Amino acid sequence: xxxxxxxxxxxxxxxxxxxxxxxxxxxxxxxxxxxxxxxxxxxxxxxxxxxxxxxxxxxxxxxxxxxxxxxxxxxxxxxxxxxxxxxxxxxxxxxxxxxxxxxxxxxxxxxxxxxxxxxxxxxxxxxxxxxxxxxxxxxxxxxxxxxxxxxxxxxxxxxxxxxxxxxxxxxxxxxxxxxxxxxxxxxxxxxxxxxxxxxxxxxxxxxxxxxxxxxxxxxxxxxxxxxxxxxxxxxxxxxxxxxxxxxxxxxxxxxxxxxxxxxxxxx
Numbered sequence: 001x002x003x004x005x006x007x008x009x010x011x012x013x014x015x016x017x018x019x020x021x022x023x024x025x026x027x028x029x030x031x032x033x034x035x036x037x038x039x040x041x042x043x044x045x046x047x048x049x050x051x052x053x054x055x056x057x058x059x060x061x062x063x064x065x066x067x068x069x070x071x072x073x074x075x076x077x078x079x080x081x082x083x084x085x086x087x088x089x090x091x092x093x094x095x096x097x098x099x100x101x102x103x104x105x106x107x108x109x110x111x112x113x114x115x116x117x118x119x120x121x122x123x124x125x126x127x128x129x130x131x132x133x134x135x136x137x138x139x140x141x142x143x144x145x146x147x148x149x150x151x152x153x154x155x156x157x158x159x160x161x162x163x164x165x166x167x168x169x170x171x172x173x174x175x176x177x178x179x180x181x182x183x184x185x186x187x188x189x190x191x192x193x194x195x196x197x198x199x200x201x202x203x204x205x206x207x208x209x210x211x212x213x214x215x216x217x218x219x220x221x222x223x224x225x226x227x228x229x230x231x232x233x234x235x236x237x238x239x240x241x242x243x244x245x246x247x248x249x250x251x252x253x254x255x256x257x258x259x260x261x262x263x264x265x266x267x
Contacts, residue, residue, distance in 0.1 A: 027234065030266060031198040031227040034236055035162040035190075037153050038081045038114040038126040040071045042265040045236075051219075051244070053253030059093035061252070063105075073116075081112040081126060089141050095250065103137025110151050110168065118156075125154045130168045132182065134175050145175035147182045160196075165189040183211035198227035202240075215248035223258060236262040 033039040047065040052058065066086040071079050087105035112126030119125075130151040136142025147170040155164020165188060172182035190204035202225070207218045223240030238260040244252050 027227065028194060028196055028198050030234060030264065031200055031225075031236070032157060032160075032162065032194045034225070034227075034262065034264070035192045035194065035200060035202070036124060036155060036157065037069075037083065037166055038071075038079070038112050038124065040073075040079055040081075040116065040267075041069070042071065043069045043262050044265075045069075045260055045262040047258060047260040049242075049256065049258050051242075051252040051256040053244070053251075054091075054094040055096045055098075055250040057093040057096055059091065059095070059098070061089065061091040061094055063090075064088040074113075077116055079114050079116055080128075081114055083110045083112065084108070091140070095140065098140065101138045101140050103141055105136050106142035107133040107135045109133060112151070112153060114153075122156050122158065123154060124156065124164075125152070127152045130170060132170050132172070139179075143172065143175070143182050144179035145172035145182045147172045147175075155190075160194050162190070162192045162194070181212055185209045185211070200225045200227075200236075205245075210248070213248060215251075217247045217251060218245040219243065219247075219252075219256070220245055221258065223260075225260075227264075234264040234266065236260075236264065238262070 033041045034043065045067040047067060049063045052060040054061065068084050070082045074080055085108040089105045090102050092100045108130065110130040111128040113128050114126030128151055130149055132143065132145065132147030134142055134144050134146055149169040149171055151168035153164065153166040155162060167187050169185045170182055185208065187207045188204055190202060192200055192202040194200045202223045205218055205220050207216065209216050219242045221240055221242040223238050225236050225238035227234060227236050240258050242256045242258060244254060247253060
């Protein structure tokens with residue numbers, strides 16, 4: 001698994017370093033849209049994460065998140081944005097000598113009702129439901145629970161800057177009665193800066209509070225991305241590091257990394 005994660009990092013890093021050769025037509029406005037979770041833009045991100053330090057055996061987890069974002073125009077004033085997270089997980093000894101597991105995890109599906117235009121003060125927002133679907137291929141890859149709750153995002157884009165936050169809360173309402181209930185709050189404050197030649201620098205945290213276990217998981221992420229074009233296809237390439245400021249006992253610790261590729265389909 002370590003070889004696979006190293007190879008993935010090297011592959012995406014090579015693409016990112018090669019990006020200037022393809023970037024003559026890069027679009028700064030399109031790059032800024034990627035910093036807006038409810039932008040009217042079809043995109044398909046592939047995000048690879050590597051984390052380590054699980055349990056007494058220093059277990060590791062590699063997660064490929066496939067995250068299609070599809071906006072639907074409801075009328076002249078409103079959009080409905082579908083955001084899906086499909087995790088494909090490889091993990092080893094994450095709960096002591098627990099062996100290896102591979103497969104799809106639980107899918108998270110969000111819908112945001114969002115005005116097509118910002119408010120008079122330049123605020124962009126969206127609200128809606130979020131669903132947790134028990135699709136995991138192995139008990140150790142998911143919760144075994146169907147969950148739902150509210151989600152919301154608010155942000156402002158001012159010049160090259162984007163500042164905002166996304167949040168949700170999920171309660172389990174059905175599923176395997178032998179598995180622990182889910183009551184989890186997700187908080188993602190973020191700030192990003194996009195340059196005139198479509199480089200974007202992002203700092204965020206993807207914090208989760210487990211109300212059942214009374215535990216925080218707080219990774220701090222720094223990421224650099226570049227919008228490029230391969231022929232006529234716009235693509236965002238990204239790479240970054242994360243540090244686990246705190247995590248549950250036997251959870252991840254120390255440093256991890258993230259690399260990604262996002263296909264964009266502007267209208």
